[in-house]
Structure formats: structure tokens, C-alpha cells
Amino acid sequence: MGQNTRNFSEDLTAVLAMYYPGKDRNIKFPLRITDEFKEENILEAIFSKRASNIILRNGVETVEKLIDNFDNLSSFRGCGSGTVKEIRNTFLKYYYSTLNEKQIKTFWKEFIEVNGFAYANP
Numbered sequence: 382m383g384q385n386t387r388n389f390s391e392d393l394t395a396v397l398a399m400y401y402p403g404k405d406r407n408i409k410f411p412l413r414i415t416d417e418f419k420e421e422n423i424l425e426a427i428f429s430k431r432a433s434n435i436i437l438r439n440g441v442e443t444v445e446k447l448i449d450n451f452d453n454l455s456s457f458r459g460c461g462s463g464t465v466k467e468i469r470n471t472f473l474k475y476y477y478s479t480l481n482e483k484q485i486k487t488f489w490k491e492f493i494e495v496n497g498f499a500y501a502n503p
Contacts (some may be wrong), residue, residue, distance in 0.1 A: 387485060396489055399452070400498035410463035410473060411491035412448055419445035425474050432468050435460045447472060 421444050428436065439457045441447050447468075450457075454465045480488060 385479075387477065389430075389474045392477075392489070396492065399494075400493055403439055408491075409418060409495045411488060411495050414444060414448060415483075419443060419448075428468065432464055432471070436465060436468065464476075 422442060423440055435457055436447065438459070439450070451469065451472075454460055455462065456470055460468075477485070477488070
């Protein structure tokens with residue numbers, strides 16, 4: 382998997398500027414993970430020491446297990462809201478960096494659909 386040069390945060394800001402998500406919504410991200418990627422142990426390589434320790438202490442050792450627990454991170458012992466945000470943001474940026482241009486277009490199309498966003502600009 383090659384790394385793209387797109388910036389997830391900038392692209393997310395641009396998409397949210399075009400589509401109004403409404404107030405107090407939990408934004409969902411469509412993650413399409415290949416079997417090869419599911420088994421990768423990238424956790425210690427991309428997260429801070431604190432986040433890695435929390436993740437590993439809770440039995441999450443692969444990308445697949447992290448995704449399975451993506452909505453339950455706040456229930457992990459020692460994982461406050463700041464660490465939950467760090468884990469989600471760090472993983473999403475890493476995941477996004479592995480996508481090619483076609484996959485990026487599909488990601489944003491599905492992101493808009495799964496969140497039920499309506500076009501905000503006339």
C-alpha cells in the first residue's frame with residue numbers, strides 16, 4: 382500500500398463545509414479494510430505511548446480489532462475523551478494515507494451517504 386499525499390484533516394474540513402452534518406451528530410466513517418490490512422500490527426508505530434498502552438492493555442493488537450472497538454474506546458480503562466479523540470484521529474489519518482485517488486473518491490462518496498448529509502450550498 383502506497384501512501385498518498387492528501388491531507389485527511391483538510392479534506393474533511395472541505396467536505397463538511399459543503400455538506401451540513403447537523404448538530405450533535407456522531408459522524409460515521411466508511412472504512413473498507415483489506416484482509417491484509419486487518420492483520421497489520423501498526424498500533425505501536427502510529428500512536429503515542431499512552432494510547433498504545435491503553436489499546437494493547439485492552440487486547441487490541443490488530444487493525445481489525447481496533448475497528449471492531451472503534452465505538453467502544455471510551456469504555457477502555459484509562460481512555461478518557463482526549464485519548465479517544467487521539468486514537469480515532471490518528472487511525473483515520475493513517476488509514477486515509479493508504480488510499481489511492483479512486484479509493485479516496487469512494488471514501489468521501491460513502492462518507493456523505495452513510496451520514497445522510499445534504500448539500501449545504503445552493
